[in-house]
Amino acid sequence: MTVYLSHGTPLESYELTKKDHRWQKDVEQIHRHVKAQAEQWKAEESADPELKQARQDNVVRVLKMMASWPMTPDHELMRWRIRLYCGHIHETSRHSTIESPVLHGSSSTECTECGRNPAAIVAYEPVGLKSGQPVPQPGPPATPPKPTRKQLESQLAELKAEVAALKTARH
Ligand SMILES: [Zn+2]
Structure with missing residues (x-):
């Protein structure tokens, strides 16, 4: 069972930490890197039409593959309230087996409120x-209920029968 994690309280006033500032810098850097990569590809493609065609075919293939994937049903999606670097609160969803919304390279998103991206x-x-459905809460391990007198008596009778059977088997 997935134990869902929290980090801070999104709705309460929140003071950005040093780590948050660093994190924001990191995601911006990654974003710039990806953008630069795309620019480079574009330049390469305009110089080489064959490469352009090959890459486009590849993209189409991947998109077709993604379109054929079944949609994740709602009961497999977990909703998360997230607070972004810019202070805006959003709601997002992840697969229910993922215990935190910042895992798997999704530690940033575009803010649809102020446009900050990432x-x-x-x-x-x-x-x-x-x-x-309610979020399954990790509770204390279920302890089996205490056996009733009647259950103990029947258990005792069973054991007696077993002992008797063993005795007969030995003779
Ligand atoms: Zn924002």
């Missing part, structure tokens, strides 16, 4: 499954 996720908390 904006690092600085606080988050689970809201609930998209299907409306």
Whole structure:
């Protein structure tokens, strides 16, 4: 079972930490790098039409593959309340087996409110499954109920029968 993690309280006033500033810098850097990469590809492609065609075919192939994937059903989606670097609160969803929304390279997102892109996720908390089912809470391990006198008596009778059977088998 997935134990969902929280980090800070998105809705309360939040003071950005040093780590948040560094994180934001990191995601901006990655974003710039990806953009630069795309620019480079574009330049390469305009110089080489064959390469352009090959890359386009590749993209089409991947998109077709993604379109054929089944949609994740709602009961497999976990909703998260996230606070972004810019201070805006959003809701997002991840697969229910993922215990935190910042895993798997998704530690930032575009803020649809102020347009900051990327904006690092600085606080988050689970809201609930998209299907409306409650979040399974990790509780203490279930202890079996104490046996009743009747159950003990029948258990004793069973043991007696077993002992008797063993005795007969030995003779
Ligand atoms: Zn924002």
